[in-house]
Structure formats: C-alpha cells, structure tokens
Amino acid sequence: MQxxxxxxxxxxxxxxxxxxxFLVGDVGYGIEISYVxxxxxVQEITLVPHTHAYVKGIINLRGxxxxxxxxxxxxxxxxxxxxxxxxxIVLSMDEMSVGxxxxxxxxxxxxxxxxxxxxxxxxxxxxKSNFIKAVGVSQGEVKQLIDVYTVFEVGHEVMSA
Numbered sequence: 594m595q596x597x598x599x600x601x602x603x604x605x606x607x608x609x610x611x612x613x614x615f616l617v618g619d620v621g622y623g624i625e626i627s628y629v630x631x632x633x634x635v636q637e638i639t640l641v642p643h644t645h646a647y648v649k650g651i652i653n654l655r656g657x658x659x660x661x662x663x664x665x666x667x668x669x670x671x672x673x674x675x676x677x678x679x680x681x682i683v684l685s686m687d688e689m690s691v692g693x694x695x696x697x698x699x700x701x702x703x704x705x706x707x708x709x710x711x712x713x714x715x716x717x718x719x720x721k722s723n724f725i726k727a728v729g730v731s732q733g734e735v736k737q738l739i740d741v742y743t744v745f746e747v748g749h750e751v752m753s754a
Contacts, residue, residue, distance in 0.1 A: 610703055610704060610705050610706070611625075611626040611701055611702070611703055611704075612624060612625060612626060612701070612702050612704050612729065612731075612736065612738065613626050613629050613632075613682065613698065613700075613701055614698070614699040614700055614701070614702050614731070614736050615682065615695040615696070615697065615698045615699055616695060616696040616697045616698075616699060617664045617665050617668055617670060617673070617695055617696055618665060618670050618696060620670075620737065621699065621734060621735070621736045621737070622664075622695075622736060622737050622738070622739055623702065623704065623729055623731075623736040623737070623738045623739070624682070624684070624738070624739055624741060625738075625741075626701060628684045628685060628686060628741055629682060629683070629684060630683045630684060630685045630690065631682075631683045632680055632681070632682050632683070632698055633654070633680065633681050633683060633692075634680055634681075635675060635679050635680060635681060635694070636652055636681075637652070638650040638651070638652055638661050639651050639652070639653075641660075646666055647662055647663050647664075647666035647667040648660060648661070648662060648663075649661040649662065649663045649694055652681070652692060654683065654690070654692075657690060659683060659690045659691065659692045660691055660692065661681060661691075661692040661693070661694055662691065662692065662693050662694065662744070662745070663694045664693050664694060664695050664744075665694075665696070667724070667744060668724065673694050673695065673696055674696075676696070676697075678696065678697035678698075679694065679695070679696060679697065680694075680695060680697065680698060681693065681694055681695075682695060682698065684741065686741055686742070686745070691745055693744075702729075702731035702732070702736065703731065704729035704730070704731045704736070704738075708729055708730045708731065709727045709728070709729045709738065710727065710728055710729075711727060711728070712725055712727070712728050712737075723740075723743050724739050724740060724743050724744050725737045725738065725739060725740065726738055726739065726740035726743075
C-alpha cells in the first residue's frame with residue numbers, strides 16, 4: 594500500500610505549479626492543471642431554462658451531462674464569440690464535471706510560488722476580483738489565476754446542472 598501513496602505523491606508533485614492558461618477576450622487567465630480533464634471543441638449546447646445568464650447550457654460528453662459556463666459572461670465581459678479557437682475546457686471538481694467556454698487555450702505554464710502573488714492593491718483596497726485568487730507571471734506575461742470554487746458558486750452552493 595505504501596507504493597500507491599508514493600505514486601500519488603509523485604503525480605501530485607508533477608502537477609504542482611502547472612497552470613492551463615487561456616484567454617477570455619484579450620485577458621489571460623490560468624487554472625491549476627489538476628482540475629483539467631480535457632479540452633474539446635465547441636459542440637451542440639442544450640439550453641437549460643431558468644438558469645443564470647452565464648450558464649450556456651449542458652452538453653453530453655460520452656454519456657455524462659456536463660454544464661457549460663460562458664466565462665466571458667461569468668466575468669462580465671459579454672458572450673464569448675465563437676471562432677476556430679473557441680473551446681470548452683472540461684474540469685473536474687469534487688467529482689463534478691463542469692465545462693468552461695473560453696476564447697482559446699494558450700498553453701500549460703510552469704508558475705512557481707516565487708512568481709505568484711496576491712493581486713495588487715490601490716488606495717488601500719484590493720483590486721482582487723472574487724474570481725481571482727492570485728496573479729502569476731510566466732514568460733513575462735501576467736496571468737490571473739482563477740479560484741475555481743468561487744467561479745462556480747451560486748450563492749453558497751456550488752453550481753450543478
């Protein structure tokens with residue numbers, strides 16, 4: 594049994610400090626790679642009535658129903674406009690799958706703790722968004738690192754389909 598624990602620790606260690614970076618509009622964001630299951634092209638999204646405007650609907654991903662969030666709408670930037678780079682990043686959080694619709698994926702970036710800091714403050718108040726937990730710098734570019742649990746919260750409950 595000890596070997597299994599060691600393997601899990603190695604996998605966890607390999608993923609630490611790695612972020613999938615993506616664009617919403619012209620702004621770069623990052624999400625911990627440990628949440629990412631896969632990246633898929635946009636497919637038919639079934640609308641769900643009486644949901645928040647940022648919930649695009651649901652998709653059938655190999656027999657699993659996955660809610661899809663339009664990150665442009667969630668961040669207050671308006672609907673994502675579909676291009677050939679638009680995609681859905683499928684995430685897994687606490688055994689729940691969620692898809693996020695983004696303008697495009699950039700890459701997997703190594704952002705070590707030394708390159709991550711709290712969002713800056715101005716005139717005594719933080720400019721930290723509820724969705725942004727930190728700011729990271731990778732290859733000279735600033736990436737806003739999102740807090741996945743806050744993005745998918747509705748009130749005090751985590752969003753579900």
